[in-house]
Amino acid sequence: MIRLAIQKSGRLSDDSLALMRECGISFHQSAGKLKAEASNFPIEFLFLRDDDIPQYVANGTADLGIVGENVLVENNETVDWVEKLGFGKCRLAIAVTRDSAYENVGDLNGMKIATSYPQILRNYLKRHNIKAHIHEISGSVEIAPSIGLAQAICDIVSSGSTLMSNGLKEVETVMQSESVLIATPNLTQSKKNILEQLRFRIQSVRKAQEYKYILMNVPNHAIERVSKILPVLKSPTILPLALEGWSSLHSVVREDEFWRVISQLKEAGAEGILVIPIERMVA
Numbered sequence: 001m002i003r004l005a006i007q008k009s010g011r012l013s014d015d016s017l018a019l020m021r022e023c024g025i026s027f028h029q030s031a032g033k034l035k036a037e038a039s040n041f042p043i044e045f046l047f048l049r050d051d052d053i054p055q056y057v058a059n060g061t062a063d064l065g066i067v068g069e070n071v072l073v074e075n076n077e078t079v080d081w082v083e084k085l086g087f088g089k090c091r092l093a094i095a096v097t098r099d100s101a102y103e104n105v106g107d108l109n110g111m112k113i114a115t116s117y118p119q120i121l122r123n124y125l126k127r128h129n130i131k132a133h134i135h136e137i138s139g140s141v142e143i144a145p146s147i148g149l150a151q152a153i154c155d156i157v158s159s160g161s162t163l164m165s166n167g168l169k170e171v172e173t174v175m176q177s178e179s180v181l182i183a184t185p186n187l188t189q190s191k192k193n194i195l196e197q198l199r200f201r202i203q204s205v206r207k208a209q210e211y212k213y214i215l216m217n218v219p220n221h222a223i224e225r226v227s228k229i230l231p232v233l234k235s236p237t238i239l240p241l242a243l244e245g246w247s248s249l250h251s252v253v254r255e256d257e258f259w260r261v262i263s264q265l266k267e268a269g270a271e272g273i274l275v276i277p278i279e280r281m282v283a
């Protein structure tokens with residue numbers, strides 16, 4: 001049995017649980033309960049505040065954890081980074097008041113900067129040789145400048161609309177972050193084996209999300225041209241259609257290349273293009 005710490009309720013909770021379910025792991029989460037055990041995989045979930053996860057994993061109370069890189073770097077606990085998970089993407093940025101004459105990072109010298117990430121900010125300022133005052137607050141950082149508590153803030157940004165509505169503008173990116181799977185150092189061999197099985201499942205779920213299955217009808221003379229457009233795993237599957245001179249061509253395409261590829265396929269003579277999500281992909 002391996003124990004995985006997940007954020008109890010917050011921005012990472014739903015995606016963390018959804019990932020486990022997509023990995024085929026079934027469990028029942030009762031409201032208010034701190035633990036849940038899976039019924040078909042040797043794993044138990046521990047629901048915690050995200051800030052506590054690095055520490056619990058470092059000291060072995062939990063074997064694994066899912067947490068944002070921002071929290072991980074801030075806490076600076078000794079844990080193994082296993083796998084980036086691709087959700088909870090955000091950045092830690094410095095923002096100043098919109099009317100500020102800010103030009104470059106040197107302008108932060110002497111400023112009072114409010115943040116919940118004093119450690120990360122301290123390192124950032126040090127790297128840039130800036131002497132500023134760090135004012136640590138635990139929440140609602142973005143209102144600090146408007147109440148005169150600070151001239152700048154260092155906080156998490158995903159879209160920028162919160163900054164905007166508080167009269168702030170983003171001026172420096174301090175770090176990019178996404179959720180990561182972490183592990184306690186020195187897992188026992190049997191737990192390492194469970195972790196490997198879990199990783200294998202996570203990787204096939206994530207890979208499947210990156211690709212789409214694509215099928216289309218292609219006149220036989222265009223098969224070669226069409227095949228060249230598709231950056232496939234091995235080579236496309238080609239099946240004859242009942243209609244003389246035409247074939248059905250099956251392949252996979254990366255989600256991020258999708259629109260470019262589709263228009264090229266049409267130009268090359270493909271018709272009746274169907275695109276289907278892939279559930280799992282095992283390379």
Ligand code: ATP
Pocket residue numbers: 007008009010011012048049050051067068069070071087088089090156157158159177178179
């Ligand atoms: P907790 O009660 O567990 O301490 P919290 O309020 O500290 O929760 P959340 O706001 O739920 O934390 O954010 C959890 C993590 O999600 C952050 O540490 C960060 O990695 C990521 N995150 C934060 N804001 C965003 C956002 N706007 N978009 C995407 N991911 C985000």
Ligand code: ZN
Pocket residue numbers: 049050051
């Ligand atoms: Zn938190």
